[in-house]
Amino acid sequence: MTVKYDLLQDPNDKAERAFEQVLEAFKTHHVNPTPLNFAVWYTYFRGNEPRLREEMETILADSFGYSDRYGKELFNKYLLDNDDAMAELDRAIRHLINSIAKKIEQLAQRLDQQTQKLESCTVKLKEDLQPDELKVVAQTVLETAQTLKHDSLEFEQNLLTSAQEIQRLRKELIEARAMSTQDELTGLQNRRAFNETLAQLTVDYEDRPERLHLIMTDIDHFKKFNDTFGHLTGDSVLRFFSKLILKTQGENEAAFRYGGEEFAIVLWDSSLEDVRARAQALREKLQEAHLKRKTDQKPLGTITASFGIGEFKGPEDTIEAFIERADKALYLAKKCGRNQVKTEFDQGCG
Numbered sequence: 001m002t003v004k005y006d007l008l009q010d011p012n013d014k015a016e017r018a019f020e021q022v023l024e025a026f027k028t029h030h031v032n033p034t035p036l037n038f039a040v041w042y043t044y045f046r047g048n049e050p051r052l053r054e055e056m057e058t059i060l061a062d063s064f065g066y067s068d069r070y071g072k073e074l075f076n077k078y079l080l081d082n083d084d085a086m087a088e089l090d091r092a093i094r095h096l097i098n099s100i101a102k103k104i105e106q107l108a109q110r111l112d113q114q115t116q117k118l119e120s121c122t123v124k125l126k127e128d129l130q131p132d133e134l135k136v137v138a139q140t141v142l143e144t145a146q147t148l149k150h151d152s153l154e155f156e157q158n159l160l161t162s163a164q165e166i167q168r169l170r171k172e173l174i175e176a177r178a179m180s181t182q183d184e185l186t187g188l189q190n191r192r193a194f195n196e197t198l199a200q201l202t203v204d205y206e207d208r209p210e211r212l213h214l215i216m217t218d219i220d221h222f223k224k225f226n227d228t229f230g231h232l233t234g235d236s237v238l239r240f241f242s243k244l245i246l247k248t249q250g251e252n253e254a255a256f257r258y259g260g261e262e263f264a265i266v267l268w269d270s271s272l273e274d275v276r277a278r279a280q281a282l283r284e285k286l287q288e289a290h291l292k293r294k295t296d297q298k299p300l301g302t303i304t305a306s307f308g309i310g311e312f313k314g315p316e317d318t319i320e321a322f323i324e325r326a327d328k329a330l331y332l333a334k335k336c337g338r339n340q341v342k343t344e345f346d347q348g349c350g
């Protein structure tokens with residue numbers, strides 16, 4: 001089947017039109033109405049991601065046509081990391097909800113006015129004229145009015161349901177986005193979320209830089225651990241450490257897997273001393289844990305981690321330099337024998 005849709009050049013309301021096209025196409029191509037498929041088809045009809053459009057046209061021209069698998073592939077390839085496309089989608093859905101809500105309101109008003117008019121007409125008919133025929137006519141008009149009112153309510157309800165559907169869709173899209181910032185192994189937020197959080201907080205804390213800190217932490221001798229106990233047990237340790245971070249987490253902090261066996265904790269509204277105490281407490285908790293290998297209950301020995309703390313410097317600072325200072329402090333903690341906490345202000349090992 002060869003299908004090629006007219007892609008809109010410049011209509012006044014591209015978002016709404018694209019949405020209608022998506023609904024039509026879903027019916028024609030028997031597409032599952034999932035948020036992911038919606039995002040892909042919407043972007044296709046909006047025509048603002050040429051590579052996705054090209055691939056979609058090839059898929060639609062193929063005799064097997066579109067399937068969820070293609071949807072997932074296209075979403076991951078072109079939309080997952082495409083902030084502009086996701087923002088556009090978000091705006092479109094918001095706009096759509098507003099316009100549907102407005103339509104519901106207008107329609108309800110219009111039907112209500114008509115119904116009232118009809119009702120007053122029939123009252124007049126009944127009062128002024130008595131003949132039986134007119135009574136019948138009056139009755140008919142009254143019944144029509146009632147039907148009209150009933151229909152209008154039903155219609156209003158239908159529209160409301162579609163508005164709710166769209167809201168649900170939007171929520172799911174937001175959740176799908178949140179998933180894309182989650183690290184699969186540990187459940188912590190990933191590096192991408194870390195970058196976004198730091199970008200936001202460094203702006204928020206420009207005039208209180210001494211209240212924004214970063215802990216970089218890294219499990220000690222993890223290579224040796226993996227070599228001794230196996231990679232899967234190593235994974236369990238990473239999960240255990242992540243859970244420990246989350247379990248002991250304060251209100252003003254967010255934790256991320258920075259990569260490999262390295263984690264980052266961003267803390268705001270906290271003094272350097274609070275942050276040092278937080279890192280020390282976490283260090284001790286990890287050291288005290290007596291973990292055993294799942295398969296044979298073999299004790300895994302003492303597991304430790306080193307910690308480096310950086311403090312934000314304000315507008316003249318950069319995110320890269322901020323991370324680098326915390327990393328340097330972590331390196332110092334490693335150099336001084338591991339299983340310890342160092343800040344960027346510490347010079348030597350003492």
Ligand SMILES: Nc1nc2c(ncn2[C@@H]2O[C@H](COP(=O)(O)OP(=O)(O)OP(=O)(O)O)[C@@H](O)[C@H]2O)c(=O)[nH]1
Nearest residue numbers: 218219220221222223224226231232234235260261
């Ligand atoms: N099990 C497991 N291991 C990982 C993962 N990511 C990274 N690693 C391992 O972590 C180890 C890190 O090794 P190194 O950077 O040499 O550091 P280290 O052995 O921890 O030594 P120090 O950091 O100097 O204490 C490597 O062996 C990686 O393979 C992961 O997701 N799971």
